Amino acid sequence: MRGIGKSFPGVRALDGVTLDLYSGEVLALVGENGAGKSTLMKILAGAQPADSGDILIDGKPAGITSPRTAEQAGVGMIYQEFNLVRSLNAIDNIVLGYEPERGIFIDERAARERATSVFAELGITLPLNVEASRLSVAQQQMVEIAKVLSRHARIVVMDEPSAALTDREIDRLFEIIKTLKAKGTGIIYISHRLEELPRIADRITVMRDGRVIETRPMSQFPPDEIVRAMVGRRLDSHFPDLPDVAADAPVMLAIRDLARPPMVDGVSFQVRRGEIVGLAGLIGAGRTEIVRAIAGADVPNSGEVDIEGTILHARNPRDGISAGIAFITEDRKAQGLVLGMSVRENVTLAHLGQFVDRDLLINRAKEEDVTEKYIEELRIRTPSPEQIVNNLSGGNQQKVVLAKWLLGKAKVFLFDEPTRGIDVGAKAEIYNLMVNLARGGAAIVMVSSELPEVLGMSHRILVIRGGRIVREFSRSEATPDAVIAAAAGAAA
């Protein structure tokens, strides 16, 4: 891949990336969330077009314009979440799109032979006649691998293949990877687990901010240097000063042994009045699931959520709201907003009862007044309260979500990725707002995948891995390297 560039509105996702892969090698691709690994791989697999640059295979332009042409060029992509049709069995999945035919019928025997020969090559046995949805995660992954091999892939990309596997299954996976290597297949292996790379990788490429920072042979790249290359020196300081939390400030939110398998596995922590606690960790570590369980968006299996001494038994988000919890979700379009409704209707949605007169009708004038007040306070850039929120920019949409929750005078604020995908100016405004909330005595929990944000905006940082708190850092102890190392499970 030569000089690959890709931009999304407002973001330069890839900035002239060049990457080489030799046959019969495993190239590990590492980097923080948002470094551009996935985008780069999607371009290679034809799922997204590049804005610039070329992809060469055996020195010739590969002509990749779609997933189909990528497959024909010999690129096989195994996504983290897999791409199997869950209601079809292993054989049908493997031949999907390339079914052997006899007349107008699918040649079942040829299909079976094709699938079994690939499995035999890899030394895999698994039930062939069972729906994919009933196979284990590891088995589904093997079907995926067999699928790309049956299409004669010479370049196989694996996105976090070990994330959901047990140790024994990982051993098995590594054996299969070795078999592939021996056949001359080139493998790009994306992983957050630095500790497993020495076992499998020949070379390591570190990406950051849409660029390749460094590529070295595995043996010459010690873990601490990998972490340093991932984090870089870019802790910009546009964060406001955090107010001090008095040593005797009362505990506002106490979580005790909260569990909701498989993603939340016994979590306990406390947040004081006026304190901001950051939850750091990698994608899939269970951070979002923890705040969802606190808010009542998912019902926890066990454990307690205690707000100022009152135990909350939330069975749904409504219970959480009436106990004083505001949950600002990570995906504002899917979970935070009704996009087809106006700013006014979105702002008042969670607390509509405040606007109902005695005649049971909604007092629209009152809604308008309150909405105008928040538009000014939060500087929401919208021509009027009647604007449909779908027409606003990401930052302004996020402010509408915030206004919705400020309206309720909540005591506990759970922010999940509060500044994802919004511009720098709006970010700074949201940080200021969080500080003001803390000053006003709220307890705040913030999930963020942006390391500078966690470090700059938290009094304390809890590192989550595998649904548990694995490290706690005070503001002064937390360094980027230490937090990343704890999140990735590398011995620090």
Added chain:
Amino acid sequence: MQEAHVQAELTQNLKEDKAKQTRAYWIRVAGAIALLVIIAVLINVASKGSFLEARNIINVLRQITYGCILAVGQTFVIITAGIDLSIGSLVSLSGVVMATFANAMGFGGVPLIIATLCVGLALGAAAGFVNAVPVVKLNLPPFITTLAMMLIAEGLSFKLSHGSPIPLNSPDFQSTGIGFFLGPLFSSLHLPGIPNPVIWMLVIVVGCSILLMRTKFGRYVFALGGNEEAARLAGVNVGRVKTMVYVISGMCAAVAGFLLMALFSSGSPQTGTGDEMLEAIAAVVVGGTSLMGGRGTIVGTFFGALLIGMLYNVMNLIGIESYTQKIVLGAVILLAVVVDELRKRYLRKA
């Protein structure tokens, strides 16, 4: 200073936006009326003057009453991105049950009318509740649960009535079914007045329109159809709102069943058929409500029902036989939806 300026600008923009909304609303209503008038005049010419006779207009209103009431209930369901296929059979079932009930009672007059209506409403509400429970609790598609209810209600109504209409013993329902409102006012025009069922329909249209546009419940219906997860996370009791829309739809079916029973002086298992249900859905969609949920109005539904009613009426007047009528109706529904979609795309670009 700066803030005062922002405030003033916001207020100004708000006023303009509201004016724009109001204007857009009335343009749509006026457009719908104008369209209907144009069609009416054309029809009138085609039917050699009989269409625009006051008597015929009242006739059209009377004919659309039952379908329109069903469509009003269906509008709530469709705005939540659901569907209720059971309404036609519920018309029959409630008619049969109410007629049986009224015949079994030992009293008459207004108390009997009210008691009978209440029995019907309770039945409709219960059926709606049963429709909703699997949808809410197990996330089953409403298409299936209401399809099952359609078959169950149809079978029950035939079983309870042994397949033939149950005549009402009491004559007290006649004024509701075939009586007129404001008769004296219209007598100088040699008209009997506005049929009572039409008054029922107008009251339901206005009442449900207020319920949908001005109350908390109505706002939640739109929020649910627009983004169910966002509504849930905002604390909306999604299950209750969903249940309520099916209950409302079932109750509307019961009202239609009641009025038809009063009209025919009997409760018949054959009044509500699949056609009624499909035409109600057609009226909702022609009236501009999105099957994807999140958008729609009761007033639009009323105009949708009116357009369909006019078409039927005029085709009858000029003597088009019923097979052809269906073809024309199907074509008109398709045309109406396509034109509405093109209009929306045009507005989005502009």
